[in-house]
Amino acid sequence: MTMFTVTHRDAATRARTGIIHTGHGAIETPVFMPVGTQATVKSLDFNDLHAVGASVILSNTYHLHLRPGEDTVRNFGGLHRFMRWDKPILTDSGGFQVFSLGVERGGTKSAANGQGKLVKINEDGVTFRSHLDGSAHHFTPESAMEAQHKLGADIIMAFDECTPDSAGEAYTKEAMGRTHRWAARSGRKHRELQEASALGYPQFLFGIIQGANHEYLRKISAEFISGLEFDGIAIGGESVGYNMAATKNILHWVMPLIPEDKPHYTMGVGYSPSDLFAVVEQGIDMFDCVAPTRVARNGTLFVHRAISPTFKININNAQYRADGGPVDPSCPCFTCQNHTRGYLHHLFKAEELLAYRLATIHNLHFFLTLMSEIRQAIQADRFSQLKQEWV
Amino acid sequence: MTMFTVTHRDAATRARTGIIHTGHGAIETPVFMPVGTQATVKSLDFNDLHAVGASVILSNTYHLHLRPGEDTVRNFGGLHRFMRWDKPILTDSGGFQVFSLGVERGGTKSAANGQGKLVKINEDGVTFRSHLDGSAHHFTPESAMEAQHKLGADIIMAFDECTPDSAGEAYTKEAMGRTHRWAARSGRKHRELQEASALGYPQFLFGIIQGANHEYLRKISAEFISGLEFDGIAIGGESVGYNMAATKNILHWVMPLIPEDKPHYTMGVGYSPSDLFAVVEQGIDMFDCVAPTRVARNGTLFVHRAISPTFKININNAQYRADGGPVDPSCPCFTCQNHTRGYLHHLFKAEELLAYRLATIHNLHFFLTLMSEIRQAIQADRFSQLKQEWV
Numbered sequence: 013m014t015m016f017t018v019t020h021r022d023a024a025t026r027a028r029t030g031i032i033h034t035g036h037g038a039i040e041t042p043v044f045m046p047v048g049t050q051a052t053v054k055s056l057d058f059n060d061l062h063a064v065g066a067s068v069i070l071s072n073t074y075h076l077h078l079r080p081g082e083d084t085v086r087n088f089g090g091l092h093r094f095m096r097w098d099k100p101i102l103t104d105s106g107g108f109q110v111f112s113l114g115v116e117r118g119g120t121k122s123a124a125n126g127q128g129k130l131v132k133i134n135e136d137g138v139t140f141r142s143h144l145d146g147s148a149h150h151f152t153p154e155s156a157m158e159a160q161h162k163l164g165a166d167i168i169m170a171f172d173e174c175t176p177d178s179a180g181e182a183y184t185k186e187a188m189g190r191t192h193r194w195a196a197r198s199g200r201k202h203r204e205l206q207e208a209s210a211l212g213y214p215q216f217l218f219g220i221i222q223g224a225n226h227e228y229l230r231k232i233s234a235e236f237i238s239g240l241e242f243d244g245i246a247i248g249g250e251s252v253g254y255n256m257a258a259t260k261n262i263l264h265w266v267m268p269l270i271p272e273d274k275p276h277y278t279m280g281v282g283y284s285p286s287d288l289f290a291v292v293e294q295g296i297d298m299f300d301c302v303a304p305t306r307v308a309r310n311g312t313l314f315v316h317r318a319i320s321p322t323f324k325i326n327i328n329n330a331q332y333r334a335d336g337g338p339v340d341p342s343c344p345c346f347t348c349q350n351h352t353r354g355y356l357h358h359l360f361k362a363e364e365l366l367a368y369r370l371a372t373i374h375n376l377h378f379f380l381t382l383m384s385e386i387r388q389a390i391q392a393d394r395f396s397q398l399k400q401e402w403v
Numbered sequence: 404m405t406m407f408t409v410t411h412r413d414a415a416t417r418a419r420t421g422i423i424h425t426g427h428g429a430i431e432t433p434v435f436m437p438v439g440t441q442a443t444v445k446s447l448d449f450n451d452l453h454a455v456g457a458s459v460i461l462s463n464t465y466h467l468h469l470r471p472g473e474d475t476v477r478n479f480g481g482l483h484r485f486m487r488w489d490k491p492i493l494t495d496s497g498g499f500q501v502f503s504l505g506v507e508r509g510g511t512k513s514a515a516n517g518q519g520k521l522v523k524i525n526e527d528g529v530t531f532r533s534h535l536d537g538s539a540h541h542f543t544p545e546s547a548m549e550a551q552h553k554l555g556a557d558i559i560m561a562f563d564e565c566t567p568d569s570a571g572e573a574y575t576k577e578a579m580g581r582t583h584r585w586a587a588r589s590g591r592k593h594r595e596l597q598e599a600s601a602l603g604y605p606q607f608l609f610g611i612i613q614g615a616n617h618e619y620l621r622k623i624s625a626e627f628i629s630g631l632e633f634d635g636i637a638i639g640g641e642s643v644g645y646n647m648a649a650t651k652n653i654l655h656w657v658m659p660l661i662p663e664d665k666p667h668y669t670m671g672v673g674y675s676p677s678d679l680f681a682v683v684e685q686g687i688d689m690f691d692c693v694a695p696t697r698v699a700r701n702g703t704l705f706v707h708r709a710i711s712p713t714f715k716i717n718i719n720n721a722q723y724r725a726d727g728g729p730v731d732p733s734c735p736c737f738t739c740q741n742h743t744r745g746y747l748h749h750l751f752k753a754e755e756l757l758a759y760r761l762a763t764i765h766n767l768h769f770f771l772t773l774m775s776e777i778r779q780a781i782q783a784d785r786f787s788q789l790k791q792e793w794v
Contacts, residue, residue, distance in 0.1 A: 052757045057741075088746070
């Protein structure tokens with residue numbers, strides 16, 4: 013069985029449906045992947061994740077390396093058993109967090125080159141300090157592969173350097189070249205580990221295209237990463253997801269250059285419903301974002317546009333204090349089926365723990381239901397129509 | 404149907420089983436009541452409460468009066484609908500919190516007389532400042548009854564003054580006299596409200612015995628409260644539950660004086676399994692305590708004595724980092740059936756929200772299962788045997 017099959021292509025756009033087959037079940041694409049940074053999607057248990065419709069979740073190698081450590085997770089039988097999640101998992105390589113979190117403690121990162129006192133990059137890899145306790149750590153493409161093999165996710169990522177958009181062109185180009193050499197090393201190490209693997213299921217390695225907002229660098233990177241033996245192609249970068257105008261440009265440059273028969277993954281996309289449509293119509297199959305779960309914990313709840321033109325309400329607002337209706341009357345999630353806006357408002361005002369879980373359940377259910385509708389629309393050749401209804 | 408029926412009496416002790424019939428179902432006694440201070444048992448949803456075996460929960464009038472307000476709750480159809488809990492609820496009268504929390508903000512309470520700048524007591528009632536925002540509030544026996552009728556709990560409590568143990572004898576006696584007059588006023592107001600009630604189910608009013616650690620005051624109070632038309636008899640006081648030696652003395656004094664045909668409730672009991680046995684064998688039918696849920700959120704988990712002689716483990720301890728077993732191998736709760744000590748250790752170390760819920764589920768399941776075993780043992784005339792196995 014091939015790992016990825018495209019099942020339908022939209023006539024008018026690059027949108028497509030597909031299936032990724034893993035040792036922990038199939039993933040229907042396009043798919044939104046909830047983020048479980050520290051081996052838990054914040055506030056939810058595994059039953060909640062099943063109930064909201066999650067078919068794959070993401071976890072972070074950087075965080076798990078620092079705590080509890082990949083060896084500890086391996087001794088528990090891998091990440092699936094450790095966190096009691098039997099469906100597919102994707103782990104990132106730690107690259108993004110090394111550069112974004114590994115310098116926060118000292119606050120000395122130089123925007124010019126992405127370096128700082130707490131992060132030292134050379135050809136071998138990167139030395140950084142833990143944002144938790146300041147302890148020194150060294151990641152290389154090889155060690156990132158070893159960590160991800162120990163964690164045992166179904167989909168793993170090449171080790172890359174994610175440069176800030178503010179880095180100069182020269183530095184971005186230099187970092188991109190290093191990311192390409194690290195991609196090749198990641199692939200070699202992965203194949204070596206895969207051959208000796210005792211996991212009992214395959215791990216699929218994705219390469220990552222970098223190049224920030226420079227068209228020619230993105231194109232070079234797309235061609236280089238596409239030329240390696242990766243199972244999927246990811247598009248990384250500070251702008252991706254966070255700046256949708258830049259994301260659209262990047263996708264416009266790279267999508268024609270990357271293989272159609274591999275899954276396409278934009279890292280960090282999913283701040284709003286319109287973002288999902290924007291990448292799906294460019295042919296993206298996978299994406300993840302902390303936003304739906306993070307904003308939930310601040311009381312920002314997603315709703316259909318008939319309720320709010322921004323797709324969001326802030327349940328902390330006084331107008332919801334006496335509101336006896338559900339967050340979104342059309343939503344079949346646990347929260348909307350059982351609780352009122354007024355009760356949620358009360359729980360948030362009282363800073364009660366239940367608030368965060370009920371809000372997270374709703375937001376993930378909202379995103380994952382929309383993804384299901386998008387898949388159905390593509391299959392029925394009415395993706396553009398659905399987009400028009402939403403955006 | 405009578406509200407309370409004793410179904411079995413232990414031959415050797417005062418322990419007994421019974422059933423309290425309410426408009427939201429039956430409560431088998433002796434019963435431990437989880438505390439849901441702000442209309443939520445912290446971190447749990449209503450399904451969790453059903454799953455851990457809760458048959459009645461407690462909520463706090465003081466907190467709900469301040470936020471969201473009893474009128475708001477009534478407009479949502481009462482506390483059961485507001486928090487989506489269809490089994491029995493007990494609300495306290497607010498008295499205990501007025502005196503313990505109403506003064507925390509200013510910190511000016513005088514231990515000599517239980518008064519302080521922020522709490523003014525007179526015959527009419529008590530004026531206090533909110534611990535949330537310092538706003539002024541006035542509670543009387545009548546307003547406490549009105550608030551509890553609006554909240555709509557199945558069992559409600561007379562308004563009392565809970566004096567600190569450090570208050571002098573003279574002040575304790577004076578406050579007790581006032582508590583008795585407030586008890587009579589609470590009863591009159593309750594009957595008036597009950598007659599006009601549109602709730603569709605009865606509310607049962609319990610009186611509260613005070614008198615601190617003075618034997619003659621406790622006996623006077625027991626006789627006085629027993630002489631009024633209450634549906635149940637509660638024993639209050641700073642020591643009750645918190646100081647089990649004092650609690651045992653108090654029960655020794657008052658239990659022979661209170662009616663056998665009414666439910667007996669010690670307010671604040673349940674810090675450990677041995678406490679449950681201690682009050683049940685004195686003929687107590689109901690008790691509540693924040694301890695099992697509060698300590699859960701610090702990582703203190705209850706286990707059988709074979710695992711720890713103190714009935715507790717601290718999951719934060721390094722020894723649990725690599726522990727692949729459940730918290731308590733004999734426990735059928737969701738947490739023990741699905742998660743390892745090592746994963747819980749990780750969640751607590753990472754301060755993940757899921758930690759608090761999993762720990763709370765376990766501790767409540769542990770307490771409520773023990774209560775079920777105690778009821779079965781009483782029915783089978785082997786209560787003392789079960790106690791010996793445990794304590």
